[in-house]
Amino acid sequence: MLYIIGLGLGDDKDITLKGLEAVKKCERVYIEAYTSLLSFGLSSNGLSTLEDLYGKPLIVADREMVEESVDDMLYEAREFGVAFLVVGDPFGATTHTDLVVRAKKLGVEVKVIHNASVVNAIGVCGLQLYRYGEIVSIPFFTETWRPDSFYEKICTNRLHGLHTLCLLDIRVKEPSIESLCRGKKCYEPPKFMTIQNAIEQLLEVEQMRGESAYSEEATCVGFARLGSEDQVVVAGSMRELVNVEFGSPLHCLVIVGKTHPVEEEMLDFYTIRPKSL
Amino acid sequence: MLYIIGLGLGDDKDITLKGLEAVKKCERVYIEAYTSLLSFGLSSNGLSTLEDLYGKPLIVADREMVEESVDDMLYEAREFGVAFLVVGDPFGATTHTDLVVRAKKLGVEVKVIHNASVVNAIGVCGLQLYRYGEIVSIPFFTETWRPDSFYEKICTNRLHGLHTLCLLDIRVKEPSIESLCRGKKCYEPPKFMTIQNAIEQLLEVEQMRGESAYSEEATCVGFARLGSEDQVVVAGSMRELVNVEFGSPLHCLVIVGKTHPVEEEMLDFYTIRPKSL
Structure with a gap:
C-alpha cells in the first residue's frame, strides 16, 4: 500500500491524526524534497524533528529520485506499507497525479490523506x-x-x-x-x-x-x-x-x-x- | 483567543495535531452544525466520538446560534480560549469570514488552523x-x-x-x-x-x-x-x-x-x- 500524505502548510504539527497513524504503521517513509520542502522550515534540523515525531527515519526523495527511481519505491509498496509525504495537499498546487498513475499501473493500492494547501x-x-x-x-x-x-x-x-x-x-x-x-x-x-x-x-x-x-x-x-x-x-x-x-x-x-x-x-x-x- | 479549526473532510481522525492541541487547551468548544455537519458522519453518536477524542463536551452551534448569539461566544473568547470547529477548512467552500470580521471588531484575537476542503x-x-x-x-x-x-x-x-x-x-x-x-x-x-x-x-x-x-x-x-x-x-x-x-x-x-x-x-x-x- 502506498500512502500519499499531505503535511499541511506550517510545520510538523500540521499533519492529521490519520496521516500520523499511517506514517507510524508504514515500514518505509519518503518525504518529497522536490518542490516546497524548504518552505516547511525543514532544514536538516527540521527533518530530525519529524523523525522524532514519527519514531522512524525519513528518506528524502529529491527531484532525481522522483524522476529516476520512483518505481523502486512503488515495488516496495507492493510488499509493505510505504508513506510518501508531501508538503501541503497531495494534489495541491503541485500535483502528484503522475505518481498515482504509475502506482495504479503497477497494481499498487494507493490511499490519499488530504491536508490544507495554498x-x-x-x-x-x-x-x-x-x-x-x-x-x-x-x-x-x-x-x-x-x-x-x-x-x-x-x-x-x-x-x-x-x-x-x-x-x-x-x-x-x-x-x-x-x-x-x-x-x-x-x-x-x-x-x-x-x-x-x-x-x-x-x-x-x-x-x-x-x-x-x-x-x-x-x-x-x-x-x-x-x-x-x-x-x-x-x-x-x-x-x-x-x-x-x-x-x-x-x-x-x-x-x-x-x-x-x-x-x-x-x-x-x-x-x-x-x-x- | 478564538481558534477557528478545520476538521477536514472525512472523520474525527482528520483533525491536525495542531488543531487537537488547540481544542485540548480551550475552555469551551463549539462545533458548527450549520452547513455540512451531517456529511461528517456526525450523528449524535459521532458527536460523542469527538467528545471522547477531545476529552471535553461540545456545544453544537446551529444556524440560529451562529446568526443570533455568536457575540456571546466572542465575548467568551475575550476571557479565555474558545474553539470553533468547522468541517473542511475554515475558509473552504463555506466561509467564516463574517465571524472573523466580528471577532476582530470586538478585539478578539483569532487563530486559524487550516485543513483540507473540497x-x-x-x-x-x-x-x-x-x-x-x-x-x-x-x-x-x-x-x-x-x-x-x-x-x-x-x-x-x-x-x-x-x-x-x-x-x-x-x-x-x-x-x-x-x-x-x-x-x-x-x-x-x-x-x-x-x-x-x-x-x-x-x-x-x-x-x-x-x-x-x-x-x-x-x-x-x-x-x-x-x-x-x-x-x-x-x-x-x-x-x-x-x-x-x-x-x-x-x-x-x-x-x-x-x-x-x-x-x-x-x-x-x-x-x-x-x-x-
Missing part, C-alpha cells in the same frame, strides 16, 4: 474562494526566456471580476549550466520568487502588452509563509506591496477582482493604510 | 487544480424559483477549456413554511442535492438557454463523501452519471474542460467504461 488557505484573507478564476504561475524571467502566458489568464479573470491566485516560481535542485556542460551533477542554490520580483515582472508584461489587465494601482494581497505561525498577509496596490518586506519564502500573490462588502471589510484588516483611518 | 481534495480525480475556472453553486430549484446564474459561469469556463467545480445545495435547519406561518420554530428535514438532481437541473437549464455550454454527453466527475473512507469518484458523461448510485451525501460534481494526457490517464481509472477496454 489553494484553500488563501481564504484567510477574506476573499471568497468561489470568486477566484484560473490559477496562474509566474516563472522566473531570464535574459532570453520571458514567457507571459499568465497575462491573458489574468485578463480573462479580471474581465469577469474574479480574483487571481499567482503561484510564484520555485527552483530547487536545478542542475547548474556549468555542471550540465561538464557532465557532473552540481546544483544551483534553491531560488524562490519574491512578491517584489513577481510584481516587477507583472508590470513589465503589462507595459509590453498594454491591454490594461492591471496597473500598479491594482489591489493585491501578498502572502508569505501562508499557514505558518509567522505568516504575513498584506493587502495594498502593486506599487505599495513592492516595497513591503515579506521575509523568507514561500511567497504568493493574489490580484484582487471585484469585491463584495464582506470581502472588503476583511481585506481592511490586512491593508497597509486601512480605509477607516 | 476545493483542494477534488484534485484526487487527476484534474489539475490550476485548470479550474470559477466555482459554481447549484441551488435546489422550486416551482417558482429556478435561478440559473451558474450557466453563464460554466459557459465562460468551458470557453477557456477550464474545469468547473459545482457545489451542490445543502438545506439544513430551514424553517418549514408551515412553521413560519404559525410563528413557531419547526424545521424541514435536512436536504442534500444529489449528483442526479444536479445533472437534471443542469440539463434543464441548457435546454432553456440553448447556448451549448454542455450537453448530456459532457464528461463529468461525480464525487460522493469526498475525503472519507468510503468516498466514491466516478467519471462519465452526464447521461451516464445520472444513473450511478452514489449513495449518501455530500455530493459534488465537476464538469470537465479541456484535458491534458496525464489528466486523461488518471480519469480513466474512474471512468465507467475505461477506454482501454
Whole structure:
C-alpha cells in the first residue's frame, strides 16, 4: 500500500491524526524534497524533528529520485506499507497525479490523506474562494526566456471580476549550466520568487502588452509563509506591496477582482493604510 | 483567543495535531452544525466520538446560534480560549469570514488552523487544480424559483477549456413554511442535492438557454463523501452519471474542460467504461 500524505502548510504539527497513524504503521517513509520542502522550515534540523515525531527515519526523495527511481519505491509498496509525504495537499498546487498513475499501473493500492494547501488557505484573507478564476504561475524571467502566458489568464479573470491566485516560481535542485556542460551533477542554490520580483515582472508584461489587465494601482494581497505561525498577509496596490518586506519564502500573490462588502471589510484588516483611518 | 479549526473532510481522525492541541487547551468548544455537519458522519453518536477524542463536551452551534448569539461566544473568547470547529477548512467552500470580521471588531484575537476542503481534495480525480475556472453553486430549484446564474459561469469556463467545480445545495435547519406561518420554530428535514438532481437541473437549464455550454454527453466527475473512507469518484458523461448510485451525501460534481494526457490517464481509472477496454 502506498500512502500519499499531505503535511499541511506550517510545520510538523500540521499533519492529521490519520496521516500520523499511517506514517507510524508504514515500514518505509519518503518525504518529497522536490518542490516546497524548504518552505516547511525543514532544514536538516527540521527533518530530525519529524523523525522524532514519527519514531522512524525519513528518506528524502529529491527531484532525481522522483524522476529516476520512483518505481523502486512503488515495488516496495507492493510488499509493505510505504508513506510518501508531501508538503501541503497531495494534489495541491503541485500535483502528484503522475505518481498515482504509475502506482495504479503497477497494481499498487494507493490511499490519499488530504491536508490544507495554498489553494484553500488563501481564504484567510477574506476573499471568497468561489470568486477566484484560473490559477496562474509566474516563472522566473531570464535574459532570453520571458514567457507571459499568465497575462491573458489574468485578463480573462479580471474581465469577469474574479480574483487571481499567482503561484510564484520555485527552483530547487536545478542542475547548474556549468555542471550540465561538464557532465557532473552540481546544483544551483534553491531560488524562490519574491512578491517584489513577481510584481516587477507583472508590470513589465503589462507595459509590453498594454491591454490594461492591471496597473500598479491594482489591489493585491501578498502572502508569505501562508499557514505558518509567522505568516504575513498584506493587502495594498502593486506599487505599495513592492516595497513591503515579506521575509523568507514561500511567497504568493493574489490580484484582487471585484469585491463584495464582506470581502472588503476583511481585506481592511490586512491593508497597509486601512480605509477607516 | 478564538481558534477557528478545520476538521477536514472525512472523520474525527482528520483533525491536525495542531488543531487537537488547540481544542485540548480551550475552555469551551463549539462545533458548527450549520452547513455540512451531517456529511461528517456526525450523528449524535459521532458527536460523542469527538467528545471522547477531545476529552471535553461540545456545544453544537446551529444556524440560529451562529446568526443570533455568536457575540456571546466572542465575548467568551475575550476571557479565555474558545474553539470553533468547522468541517473542511475554515475558509473552504463555506466561509467564516463574517465571524472573523466580528471577532476582530470586538478585539478578539483569532487563530486559524487550516485543513483540507473540497476545493483542494477534488484534485484526487487527476484534474489539475490550476485548470479550474470559477466555482459554481447549484441551488435546489422550486416551482417558482429556478435561478440559473451558474450557466453563464460554466459557459465562460468551458470557453477557456477550464474545469468547473459545482457545489451542490445543502438545506439544513430551514424553517418549514408551515412553521413560519404559525410563528413557531419547526424545521424541514435536512436536504442534500444529489449528483442526479444536479445533472437534471443542469440539463434543464441548457435546454432553456440553448447556448451549448454542455450537453448530456459532457464528461463529468461525480464525487460522493469526498475525503472519507468510503468516498466514491466516478467519471462519465452526464447521461451516464445520472444513473450511478452514489449513495449518501455530500455530493459534488465537476464538469470537465479541456484535458491534458496525464489528466486523461488518471480519469480513466474512474471512468465507467475505461477506454482501454
